[in-house]
Amino acid sequence: MSVWPAWAVREGERATRWFHVRLAFTDGARVEGLVTVSEDGMGVEDLRARPALSPDDLAAFADWIEEPLARACGAVAQPPGGSGGGAHRRRAAPPRGTEGRRLAAHEYRAAQREGADPVLAVMGATGHSRRGALRLIGRARDAGLLTPRHARR
Structure with a gap:
């Protein structure tokens, strides 16, 4: 999903x-x-x-x-006894570091298998902008979690 x-x-x-x-x-x-x-x-x-x-x-x-x-949309489950109707809702922060790179690599490969845009999949999974998602994908490549983009000569 x-x-x-x-x-x-x-x-x-x-x-x-x-x-x-x-x-x-x-x-x-x-x-x-x-x-x-x-x-x-x-x-x-x-x-x-x-x-x-x-x-x-x-x-x-x-x-x-x-x-x-x-x-x-940024909605999160209310805690038991929840707060009032005017409470602001925040999106959970995406994982950082190694876990963030692993998540990006997983979403990227899953989107490729489905024939979908891998960058959009990483954007949706992490909440990053396009530029942030591309940066994260690059870090996952550098960490060896994804294949290199271009063949080295």
Whole structure:
């Protein structure tokens, strides 16, 4: 499951954010979509599935993406006895150092196997910008976790 931001539109105090969503199943099935999130809730703008989804699976799509989408929006589970409704939510920090390089290498290879953009996969997994993700991928290559980008002469 991968979720990464596409863009956001702000109208006064209201904001609507779009996210790319990708589900890959072990049997090779894939579902990709464009989802909106606003104060009014979640909406599916575009959806592609191979093979096609049954009506029951289509109805379950929102359940499949609810938790990863909430994480991408920065929502975290409230502690027992939670705080008030005005509490700010923060995204958990991605692992640093060796663990961060291992995570980047894992996501990069998984995206390559699926035929997806590896840099976007690392961006989604770590929360880094494109430049930060590329820097992290370079560090993973330097550490020997990924193959070299270009053959040395």
